[in-house]
Amino acid sequence: SEGDPVTAAGPDVFSSKNLALQAQKKILSKIASKTVANMLIDDTSSEIFDELYKVTKEHTHNKKEAHKIMKDLIKVAIKIGILYRNNQFNQEEIVIVEKFRKKLNQTAMTIVSFYEVEYTFDRNVLSKLLHECKDLVHELVQRHLTPRTHGRINHVFNHFADVEFLSTLYSLDGDCRPNLKRICEGINTLIDEKVL
C-alpha cells in the first residue's frame, strides 16, 4: 500500500539504473533477433560456400580443416556485413569498401571467364587477384577487428588463393568440374542481381 517506508528490503525499491540495464538488454536482444531475420549471407552465396566446402575437402582430404576454413570465411563475411549494416565504417573505410567491391567483382568475373573459356586458366593471375582481395579486407577491418580475425582472414585466403588449390579446382581431369560449374552459375546469378 501507499506510504510503505522506502527501505533496502522494502517493496518500493526503484532503481533507474537497473531498469535501464534491463531495458537496454531487452531492446538490444530484440534488435539482434530481428536482424537475424535479415540474413547477411544470401541463399546463392550459401550455395557457393557449400561448393567451396566440397572442393576444399577434395583438395585437402581433411574434412575438419575444410569445415574450419569455411567457418572462418563465414564468420569474417558476417562481421564485415554487420559493420557495414550498422554504419560503422568511416569515410576512408567506405572508400576501401568500394575498392573491395570492384576487386571482388573483377575476381569473380575472372573466375567465371577461366571456367567458361577453355585453356585460359592462369593460376597465378587468379591467385594474385585473391591476394589483393585479402589485402583490402585486412585494410578495411583494421580499426574494428581483432588479431584473431585477421588470422582467420589469412587462413581463408591463404587456402583459396593457393595455386595448388586453384589448379585442383580448375583441373579438366579432376573431380571438381561440376562444383566449379555450380560456383560459376552462382557467381553469374550474383552478378546479374548486382550483388557482386
Next chain:
Amino acid sequence: SEGDPVTAAGPDVFSSKNLALQAQKKILSKIASKTVANMLIDDTSSEIFDELYKVTKEHTHNKKEAHKIMKDLIKVAIKIGILYRNNQFNQEEIVIVEKFRKKLNQTAMTIVSFYEVEYTFDRNVLSKLLHECKDLVHELVQRHLTPRTHGRINHVFNHFADVEFLSTLYSLDGDCRPNLKRICEGINTLIDEKVL
C-alpha cells in the same frame, strides 16, 4: 572417416546457411552484450530519474503509475540512444538531434534557474519548453519507432510538462524541495560534463 557417403543423415552434412545463421546470432548476441557494458544512460542521469520517480509518486499518489511513467521514459531514452549510436539517423534527423540537444539544454538550464532564483518559477514557460522537447522527439523518431513508442513519448511528456505537476515540484511549501535540489545538482553535473 573420409569417404563416408554424404547423405541427409550422414556425419558429413555441411550447410553454409545453417552455419551462417548460427554465426550471425552468436556475433550479434556478443555485440549486444558488449554494448550493454556501455550503458546508454549514465549514473548521473539515473540519479535524476530516481528523483523524478519519487516526485512523480508524490504528485500522483500512485506508485504503479509512477513506475510506468519512468519505465516509458527510460525505454524511449534507450531506443533513441541505440538509434544514435548505431548511426541510424539520416542527415535530416541529425539536424533534429542538434535542435533537440539545444532545446533540452535550454530546458535544463531553465529548470535550474527557476530553482536557484527565488520567485522566478513560471510553470507555463517550463511546460512550453517541455512540450517543444516532446515535439522534437516525435519528429526525430518518426521514421523509426512504432505508434506504441509515440504513445510512450506522450505519456512521459504529458506528465512532466503538466503545469500541476510542475507546481508540485517547485512548491516552496511542498515536500519536493530536496528532490528538486538533487535533480538540479545532477543537471549541473551533466552541463559541466557537456552531456547536456
